[in-house]
Amino acid sequence: MNDIELIENALYGYIPKDLVFEKNLVDSIEYSLKAGGKRIRPRLVLEFSRLCGGGDKEALPYACALEMIHTYSLIHDDLPCMDDDDMRRGKPSNHKVYGEDIALLAGDALQSLAFETMSKAAITDSRSALAGVKCINILSSYCGTAGMVGGQVIDLENENKQADLESVTECNRKKTGALIKAACEMGCTIAGADEEKILAARKYGENIGIAFQIVDDILDVTSSDEELGKPVGSDAENNKSTYVSLLGIDECKCRVDKLTAEAIECLNVFDGDTTALKELSLKLSDRKK
Amino acid sequence: MNDIELIENALYGYIPKDLVFEKNLVDSIEYSLKAGGKRIRPRLVLEFSRLCGGGDKEALPYACALEMIHTYSLIHDDLPCMDDDDMRRGKPSNHKVYGEDIALLAGDALQSLAFETMSKAAITDSRSALAGVKCINILSSYCGTAGMVGGQVIDLENENKQADLESVTECNRKKTGALIKAACEMGCTIAGADEEKILAARKYGENIGIAFQIVDDILDVTSSDEELGKPVGSDAENNKSTYVSLLGIDECKCRVDKLTAEAIECLNVFDGDTTALKELSLKLSDRKK
Secondary structure: OOHHHHHHHHHHHOOOOOOOOOHHHHHHHHHHHOOOOOOHHHHHHHHHHHHOOOOHHHHHHHHHHHHHHHHHHHHHHHOOOOOOOOEEOOEEOHHHHHOHHHHHHHHHHHHHHHHHHHHHHHOOOHHHHHHHHHHHHHHHHHOOOOOHHHHHHHHHHHOOOOOOHHHHHHHHHHHOHHHHHHHHHHHHHHOOOOHHHHHHHHHHHHHHHHHHHHHHHHHHHHOOHHHHOOOOOHHHHOOOOOHHHHHOHHHHHHHHHHHHHHHHHHHHHOOOOOHHHHHHHHHHHOOOO | OOHHHHHHHHHHHOOOOOOOOOHHHHHHHHHHHOOOOOOHHHHHHHHHHHHOOOOHHHHHHHHHHHHHHHHHHHHHHHOOOOOOOOEEOOEEOHHHHHOHHHHHHHHHHHHHHHHHHHHHHHOOOHHHHHHHHHHHHHHHHHOOOOOHHHHHHHHHHHOOOOOOHHHHHHHHHHHOHHHHHHHHHHHHHHOOOOHHHHHHHHHHHHHHHHHHHHHHHHHHHHOOHHHHOOOOOHHHHOOOOOHHHHHOHHHHHHHHHHHHHHHHHHHHHOOOOOHHHHHHHHHHHOOOO
C-alpha cells in the first residue's frame, strides 16, 4: 500500500456509520472526503513522524484529522456566501449536490470529527494524552482566527481591491500555510521530537506553504480547466491580487525555487532519511495541478 | 462575583486580541459571545465539577469551551441557508450585522477556539492532559454527527412534514440535549470523578435536556416576542412538529415535571451539596424565557 492508500484507508474508516436519520449528512461528508486530492497535509504528518522515529499507527489519526479540517474548509469556501464555486476537483462542489444547509453542517461536523479522532487516539494513556493535547493545540490554533480562518477573512477583505504584497502574504501564510505548518509540527510532536526539530519542521512547512500558494497562483494563469479540475483565470476574473499579479510569473517561479531550497535546508537538523520530504517539496514546486 | 459573572469574565478573556487584518471577524465573535443568554451549559460544568471536588480554575476553560460551541451553533443556525432568523436574544443576529461570510467564519473559528481553549488548559502536565483529552472527546463527539449537528439535520428533514414523536425526540435529544449532557459529564470528568458519578451526571443532563426543549416548545406558544427576545409562534408558522403540537400543552407540562424530578433523583449518588443543581433544574423547568 502506498501512503495515499494508507491515508485514505484510515480516513474512510472514520466516516460515521449506523446513523439512521442523518444519511444525507453522512453522504455529504463521504462525498467530500472521497473527492481525492493530493493528501499533502496527512502525508507530511506521516513523513515527519517517521523521520522522528514515530510509528504510522500512532500518526495516522492525526494525519486524518488534518485532512478532515482541510476538507471542511474546502466545503465552506465553496459556499455561495464565500467563493461561490460550483466545481471542486472536477466534480460539483458539495452544496451543489447536497444543498447549502447540509454542506454547512457537513463542514461543521468534519471539524468536530477531527478533534474527536485525535482525542480518541490520545485517550489510551497519560503519555499519549500529553502528545495528543499538544497536537490538538497545534491544529486548533492553526485553524482558527490566528490561522486558516483568519486567512480566509483577509482573502475576503482583499477582494475587489488592489491588495499589497504584505497583505497577500499574510493571507496566504494563514489561509494555506497554517495547515501545512501544522502538519509538519504535528508529525514531529506525535513522535516525541525535541523543540529544535519541531522548529525546523515549522520552518520547512512555512516555506513550502508559501511556495505552494505561489504555484497555485501561477497555475491559475498557465493551466487549463481540465488539468486543474476547476475553472482557471478565476483570480483575474475576481480582480484578485495574487503573487502573479503583484510580482509577475518569472519572479514567482524564482521565489518558488528559493523557498523550496530553503525548506530542504531545514531538514539538515534531522538524523534520519529525509529523501521523501525532499522529493515531496520538489514535486509540489513543479506540479501541474 | 456570581457564577454568570465568573463565566463571562473568563469567556471574554478568550476573545482573540492583536489581530490587525481580522478585526471584523473578532468583532463578530465578540458580538455573539457577549449577546447574553442563561449560560446554562458552563454553569452545569462548574456545578458538577464542584460537586465532585474540582476547583473552578481548572473547570472554567472547559465551561467556556462549551459556551463557545453553543454560540457557534446559534450563529450557524440563524444563517439564511438554515433557519434564516434575523433576531437572536433581542438583537439582530450575527449575519445581519457582519454579513453571511463573516458569520460563517466566526462560527467556524469559535469551534476551533473551543478546542484550542481546552487543549491549552490540558497541556500543563500528564494528569491534566488525560482529563483534558477525555473532556475534548466528550465535547467533540457530542457536537458532531452523532450529537448536535446530527440533531440539526433531523430538524431540517422534519421541516414541513408531520414528524412523529420518535423523530422529534431523537432530534431534540441531539440538537439540544447533547451539549447539556456534555456539560454535566465534562464537569465530573475534569474533577476526576468515577464512572458511576459520570453516568449519573449524564442521566441528569439527559433529563433536563429534554425538559429544556419541551419548555422551549411551550414558550413558543405561550410567550410574547418581547419576553422571549425572538419571534414567538415560529414553530407553527414553519409547520414544525413540536412536543406541543404532538402532545398538547398539559401533557408537555406534566412531562417537564416528571423529567425534572427524575433528574433530581440522579443527584443521589453524589456525596456533596446538590442544592445548586436541584435549584437549577427547577428554575429551568419553570422559566419564562
